[in-house]
Amino acid sequence: MANFFTRILFKISGEALMGDQQFGHHPVAIEKLCNQIISAYNLGCQIAIVVGGGNIFRGISQVAMGTERVTADYMGMLATCINALALQSALEKKGLETRMLSAIPMNNICEPYIKRRASRHLDKNRIVIFSAGTGNPFFTTDTAAVLRAIEMKCDVILKGTQVDGVYCSDPKINKNAVHYQQINYLDLIKQDLKVMDQTAVTLAKDNKLPIVVFSIKEPNSLEQVLQKQGKFTIIN
Numbered sequence: 001m002a003n004f005f006t007r008i009l010f011k012i013s014g015e016a017l018m019g020d021q022q023f024g025h026h027p028v029a030i031e032k033l034c035n036q037i038i039s040a041y042n043l044g045c046q047i048a049i050v051v052g053g054g055n056i057f058r059g060i061s062q063v064a065m066g067t068e069r070v071t072a073d074y075m076g077m078l079a080t081c082i083n084a085l086a087l088q089s090a091l092e093k094k095g096l097e098t099r100m101l102s103a104i105p106m107n108n109i110c111e112p113y114i115k116r117r118a119s120r121h122l123d124k125n126r127i128v129i130f131s132a133g134t135g136n137p138f139f140t141t142d143t144a145a146v147l148r149a150i151e152m153k154c155d156v157i158l159k160g161t162q163v164d165g166v167y168c169s170d171p172k173i174n175k176n177a178v179h180y181q182q183i184n185y186l187d188l189i190k191q192d193l194k195v196m197d198q199t200a201v202t203l204a205k206d207n208k209l210p211i212v213v214f215s216i217k218e219p220n221s222l223e224q225v226l227q228k229q230g231k232f233t234i235i236n
Contacts, residue, residue: 004228007046007122009149010037011142011159014055014083016216024055025083030090036160036216037127038094039223046122048152049129050145051087053079073137077104080141084131085109091127098127103135103144115151122152142200150207157209158225159196160216165233166195182234195235204235211235 016033019026041047056079067075081102088098099121100110111117113130121128133144142159149157166188167177185205189198195213196204204211214225214232224230 005045005155005226007048007152007154008040008226009048009050009145009152009154009157010040010222011145011157012049012051012087012216013161014052014079015162016160017051017083017086018055025086030086032219033087033216034090034094036220036222037091038096039220040226041096041125041127043223043226045226046125047127048118048122048148048154049084049087049127050141050148051080051083051129051131052141053077053083055079056082070137073133073139077132077135080133081106081109081131084129088129096127097125098129100129100131103130103132106132118148119152128152140197140200142196143203146196146200146203146207146209146211149209150203154209157204157211158222159211159213160222161195161213162215162217164215164218164231165213166193166235168193179231180233182236185235188235201235208236 012033017025017030019029037047053076057076084100088100091098101113101118102110103113105112118128130148133139133141134147145157163171166180166183169177171177185201188195189201212225212232212234214221221230225232
């Protein structure tokens with residue numbers, strides 16, 4: 001079946017890289033992620049990626065322990081760079097050409113984020129990994145993902161999570177939670193559903209950027225979503 005999207009942004013949580021561990025990177029989990037990305041690439045997608053840093057550092061937890069918020073946020077941005085490097089290395093071992101771009105300049109490690117350069121990499125079918133969030137404190141990697149998707153003129157954001165879409169409440173707690181096949185941005189905000197932070201959702205709404213939420217734990221789930229198969233939720 002044909003792919004419905006030309007250029008996508010794949011949002012990955014840091015936790016997806018740690019598998020069943022409590023911290024860090026799990027080689028098997030990263031291998032599975034890479035296989036999902038390769039499947040999407042083979043469908044003809046131009047792929048941008050934003051990865052979180054929660055498997056290494058959680059700024060909110062650190063703030064609760066007394067670290068100043070701005071400092072904690074910058075520490076979290078550096079955690080996303082570590083994850084981006086790990087993902088880049090794993091993808092290149094599988095023969096894919098990648099570019100890592102950071103919102104915080106790190107000239108010895110990767111390229112700085114420059115919009116035209118990033119778009120050109122995508123035009124050349126390189127997988128582009130955006131790191132360090134927006135480069136500013138007080139913004140999540142979800143907001144960074146929406147911002148980069150808009151700048152890169154992506155067709156959609158695909159957010160891989162631990163559950164297969166958006167529910168009316170946490171399905172891990174409420175077994176009777178209703179799954180939404182589709183929900184609009186305003187209803188998501190009104191119901192305070194914790195899929196993305198409200199800044200990210202509002203930015204997506206203002207720019208008419210659809211968000212697809214699906215379970216990254218299922219084999220070939222990214223490929224299935226790109227072909228509008230399987231179980232997921234569309235936010236638009």
